[in-house]
Amino acid sequence: MNPIPARTAALAACIALATAAGCTRTPDAAPVDAGAAQPADETAAAAPRDAGQDAALDRAKAAAMAFSTTLRGELQAAMAAGGPTAAVAVCHEQAPRIAEAVMAEHDVRLGRVALPGRNRNPAQQADGWQLDTLQAFQAAVDGGAAAGEQVAVVRDGLPEGVALRMMRGIATEAPCLACHGKDVAEPVRAAIAQRYPDDHATGFAVGDLRGALWVEVPVAANAEAGVP
Helix, strand or coil: CCHHHHHHHHHHHHHHHHHHCCCCCCCCCCCEEECCCCCHHHHHHCCCCCHHHHHHHHHHHHHHHHHHHHHHHHHHHHHHHHHHHHHHHHHHHHHHHHHHHHHHHHCCEEEEEECCCCCCCHHHECCHHHHHHHHHHHHHHHCCCCHHHCEEEECCCCCCCEEEEEEEEEECCHHHHHHHCCCCCHHHHHHHHHHCCCCCCCCCCCCCEEEEEEEEEEHHHHHHCCCC
C-alpha cells in the first residue's frame, strides 16, 4: 500500500471519529428538552428554557468543542510525526487525558458510549440513562432518521446535583470505515488489537448509529456561573 494514502485515510478516520462524536462541532440539530431523553426530531414538544438552562447547555457545548479541538490537534501532530500507528496511539492514550483536562476546566463530566456489544473500549459500555437514550436513538434511526441528527437534552428527573445531561448520536461516516467497517486493513486491525484486545467496534456501515457523546453538567457549575 502506498504510504501517503494510508496516512491520509487514517487521519481522516480519526478526525471523522471526533466529528461524529459531536466533538468537532456542537450539536447543530435543535436538542429536545425532556425528562426522559428523546430523539431530536421531537423538538415540537420542547419547553421554553430559562437563563439557567441555557447556561448549562452552553457549558455542555463548550466542553464538547474543547475536547474536539484538542484531540484533533493531537491527532494531526501524531500523523505528521509517526503516521497511522501514532494516531491510533493518540486515540488510546491521549483522548482519555484530554477528556480529563476538559472536564476539570469546564466542570462537567463527559465521555463516549457505544451501543450494547459494539464497544471498542470496555469503559464505554452504556447503562442507565445513557443506554435508554441510545436505544431511543436507535429506534429513531431504524425508523429512517439520520444517526448524526439524534440529540437529546435531559433537564427533568435528574439525580441530585445534576443540572443537565446532553447526548448526541455518533453516525458512521465513510472515513470511519477504516477503523470501524467490515473490511479493516490488517495493519490497522493489528494496531487496534494491540490496544483493544476485546474490540467489538467493527462491522459498521455508513449511516449506522455507532454510539453517542454525552455531557453532564453539575448544579455546582451553574452556581459558579451566578445562575440560580
